[in-house]
Amino acid sequence: MTETLTGPVNGHAVPNLLKPRLAGVADETPVAESPAAVEAVDLPGNPLADWLTVPDAPVLPAWARSRAAILANVAALGRLTWWHSRYHGVRTPKYLVKTVLLAARGFYRATVGIWPTLSAQDHSAAVKALRAQVKAKPEDVDLAVRLQIAHLERTKTRRWRFGAAAVGVTAAAVGVALADPLLQTGIAGAVTVPLAYLGRGKEATFLDQGAPPLRVDMSAQQLNDALRAAGLLKSGRAGEDEKDWPRVSCSMGPVRDGRGWAVIFDLPRGGGKTASDVLAKREVIAQELGVDEIQVIMSRVRAAQGGNAGRVSMWVADDDPYLGTPNPSPLEKADTFSVWDPIPFGQDARGNRITVPIMWQSMFFGGLPRRGKTFTQRLMTAAGLLDAWVRHYVADGKGGADWMPMRAVAHRLVMGAEDDAIEALKAMLQELLTEMERRFALLRELPASICPEGKLTPEIMRRYNLPVIFVTIDELQEYFTAMEKDDREEVINNLCRVARRGPAAGFISNFASQRPDAESVPPKLREIITIRYSTQVVDKTSSDMVLGKGKAAQGADASVLSEEHKGVGVLVTGPASYVTVRADLMDGPTFAQLCQRGRQLRIDAGQLTGDAAGDVTAAADAQGIRVPAVVSDVLEVMRHSPRMYTTDLLNGLVNIDEDTYGDWNAEQLAKELEQAGVKRTSKQVKIGGTNAAGYQRRDIEAAVPAEILLG
Ligand SMILES: Nc1ncnc2c1ncn2[C@@H]1O[C@H](COP(=O)(O)OP(=O)(O)OP(=O)(O)O)[C@@H](O)[C@H]1O
Numbered sequence: 229m230t231e232t233l234t235g236p237v238n239g240h241a242v243p244n245l246l247k248p249r250l251a252g253v254a255d256e257t258p259v260a261e262s263p264a265a266v267e268a269v270d271l272p273g274n275p276l277a278d279w280l281t282v283p284d285a286p287v288l289p290a291w292a293r294s295r296a297a298i299l300a301n302v303a304a305l306g307r308l309t310w311w312h313s314r315y316h317g318v319r320t321p322k323y324l325v326k327t328v329l330l331a332a333r334g335f336y337r338a339t340v341g342i343w344p345t346l347s348a349q350d351h352s353a354a355v356k357a358l359r360a361q362v363k364a365k366p367e368d369v370d371l372a373v374r375l376q377i378a379h380l381e382r383t384k385t386r387r388w389r390f391g392a393a394a395v396g397v398t399a400a401a402v403g404v405a406l407a408d409p410l411l412q413t414g415i416a417g418a419v420t421v422p423l424a425y426l427g428r429g430k431e432a433t434f435l436d437q438g439a440p441p442l443r444v445d446m447s448a449q450q451l452n453d454a455l456r457a458a459g460l461l462k463s464g465r466a467g468e469d470e471k472d473w474p475r476v477s478c479s480m481g482p483v484r485d486g487r488g489w490a491v492i493f494d495l496p497r498g499g500g501k502t503a504s505d506v507l508a509k510r511e512v513i514a515q516e517l518g519v520d521e522i523q524v525i526m527s528r529v530r531a532a533q534g535g536n537a538g539r540v541s542m543w544v545a546d547d548d549p550y551l552g553t554p555n556p557s558p559l560e561k562a563d564t565f566s567v568w569d570p571i572p573f574g575q576d577a578r579g580n581r582i583t584v585p586i587m588w589q590s591m592f593f594g595g596l597p598r599r600g601k602t603f604t605q606r607l608m609t610a611a612g613l614l615d616a617w618v619r620h621y622v623a624d625g626k627g628g629a630d631w632m633p634m635r636a637v638a639h640r641l642v643m644g645a646e647d648d649a650i651e652a653l654k655a656m657l658q659e660l661l662t663e664m665e666r667r668f669a670l671l672r673e674l675p676a677s678i679c680p681e682g683k684l685t686p687e688i689m690r691r692y693n694l695p696v697i698f699v700t701i702d703e704l705q706e707y708f709t710a711m712e713k714d715d716r717e718e719v720i721n722n723l724c725r726v727a728r729r730g731p732a733a734g735f736i737s738n739f740a741s742q743r744p745d746a747e748s749v750p751p752k753l754r755e756i757i758t759i760r761y762s763t764q765v766v767d768k769t770s771s772d773m774v775l776g777k778g779k780a781a782q783g784a785d786a787s788v789l790s791e792e793h794k795g796v797g798v799l800v801t802g803p804a805s806y807v808t809v810r811a812d813l814m815d816g817p818t819f820a821q822l823c824q825r826g827r828q829l830r831i832d833a834g835q836l837t838g839d840a841a842g843d844v845t846a847a848a849d850a851q852g853i854r855v856p857a858v859v860s861d862v863l864e865v866m867r868h869s870p871r872m873y874t875t876d877l878l879n880g881l882v883n884i885d886e887d888t889y890g891d892w893n894a895e896q897l898a899k900e901l902e903q904a905g906v907k908r909t910s911k912q913v914k915i916g917g918t919n920a921a922g923y924q925r926r927d928i929e930a931a932v933p934a935e936i937l938l939g
Pocket of ligand 1: 554555595596597598599600601602603604742763794795796810811812813814
């Protein structure tokens with residue numbers, strides 16, 4: 229099953245999902261300086277709200293709705309039977325001993341109960357008493373008659389007793405002597421079992437009560453117990469039968485669904501608890517069910533899917549559903565892609581495909597280092613590479629290898645957060661704002677027949693050459709920490725303008741930051757972002773820093789992820805719309821190949837512009853001409869600087885490729901460049917009035933093969 233926002237989801241049409249979030253191009257409201265009352269992701273009009281859906285009310289029983297469901301549930305029944313056979317099988321000796329002991333008790337009880345009859349105790353006592361009375365009153369005829377009758381009764385009872393004993397002993401002796409072992413076992417069973425039944429007390433349950441682990445069986449009782457322990461269901465009054473306590477009513481399940489149990493339930497009325505309360509208690513519920521919270525996936529079932537404020541869809545996975553071999557991105561094999569379609573992103577816990585529509589949206593990626601933030605952010609860029617009608621503006625605060633291949637395509641590429649790179653970033657933002665205003669002016673002039681909603685359309689894009697613009701900034705924190713306060717404010721405000729007003733003009737912001745604190749993720753920037761994604765963070769506060777205030781309490785909590793969850797994150801798209809996604813994996817070399825493919829697509833479509841059009845190294849790559857690696861890397865480090873000190877150049881090279889340049893010094897650099905054909909016009913460079921050893925960019929450029937420059 230594929231869940232997108234553009235088509236029917238589980239049989240429900242999803243209306244107006246791509247309606248623009250922004251009212252129109254004439255919106256000139258200045259960027260809010262104070263925190264917004266409601267964050268963009270939580271706005272009632274957010275088209276991505278209620279994105280995730282669950283199966284609707286069942287007509288067929290849930291286990292019989294598909295071949296897979298039938299197979300899964302039959303297999304589950306088989307597993308449960310097998311589990312019980314093994315559980316009771318190993319306890320058979322214990323059950324035998326218990327049976328014998330209970331039979332002994334039963335025998336004792338039976339004999340104690342019937343002894344007075346068998347021994348005719350009552351009759352003996354009566355005879356004794358009457359005999360004494362007759363002795364005292366020998367003239368009393370009535371007494372004499374009663375004595376006679378009692379005597380007869382006693383004799384009759386004794387005869388019965390001895391007769392019964394003789395028959396029993398003879399029958400047993402004959403049975404033992406004649407019967408084969410099977411019959412003997414049968415006789416022993418026939419005698420022992422009723423005796424054991426007689427001997428069982430109130431406390432004695434014959435078979436042990438084994439609770440199969442959750443992966444073998446999940447019952448509504450377990451669910452009720454867990455919810456009650458979490459304080460979501462009330463307990464009954466003292467003495468009230470537990471069956472009469474408030475319980476959830478399951479409109480589906482628990483049934484097997486993939487590698488877990490699915491259940492949809494309604495909370496009882498009168499308890500004062502809502503589906504949101506259940507979502508907030510994920511950890512406690514998981515603990516009560518005996519699983520990790522990562523295995524408990526819950527969502528509300530909203531009215532559009534036949535739900536209500538008390539209906540919850542829950543899926544409890546057998547094990548951690550986010551581990552295992554990563555899924556390759558389908559983009560790897562695609563020749564082209566249109567960013568007007570939802571972008572393939574990953575899979576949820578049940579293996580449903582998650583695709584994310586990005587038109588009219590803005591995105592923010594956060595999380596601890598080395599958890600797959602950049603890889604996931606690049607999936608969006610990769611889709612944009614395969615669409616020649618996407619113009620990329622990219623800045624990477626770390627300036628490492630992650631974004632380097634974008635030089636083949638990017639209209640602007642800013643690498644690093646040194647002073648020159650910060651200036652380049654500021655210039656890039658100015659360029660974007662100017663382009664944004666130009667577009668709004670143009671869109672305003674267009675007749676309603678061409679531009680009915682005041683925003684970019686695929687037709688306007690082609691007719692007026694207004695490609696979709698991807699503004700991708702990774703490691704934002706590097707810029708914010710490197711900047712002076714005034715610069716920082718200016719950059720944040722400009723980013724806010726682009727993210728807030730840009731979508732209608734085809735600007736898609738895609739920002740990422742590593743450190744979830746207010747300085748690295750300015751709340752006023754985050755507040756206007758409509759799609760947020762967080763890989764693992766240390767606690768709920770950090771998770772909220774990325775995903776939005778109060779999200780962790782609602783269940784969207786990236787701190788439940790662990791270190792093993794590389795490429796896994798929580799994606800929030802609406803007030804109650806979130807999903808933990810295992811993002812598709814696209815490694816560096818594949819991304820670099822896509823960049824080359826993207827370059828060719830742009831050349832063919834006449835859309836190769838900006839830095840990429842003039843990038844000599846990228847041009848050489850594309851023409852198959854080898855520029856010495858050291859020349860290409862030095863040009864990369866110096867991309868924003870006409871001259872650079874040797875020490876800074878060496879640091880930049882290490883940043884790009886530590887393995888190669890980690891132990892280079894000034895002498896080796898000079899030697900390698902000389903061998904690559906670089907002729908230095910001067911060994912000293914003057915920067916900001918200070919002279920020191922360094923390089924001029926034009927000297928390096930002069931070593932690039934001439935045919936590239938001509939081509
Ligand atoms: N979707 C994925 N599936 C599996 N593994 C992944 C996935 N994405 C990334 N990884 C693994 O996680 C590692 C770290 O990824 P990435 O460089 O994107 O981390 P990051 O969070 O951006 O770190 P930093 O903030 O330090 O740049 C990658 O080298 C890769 O091995």
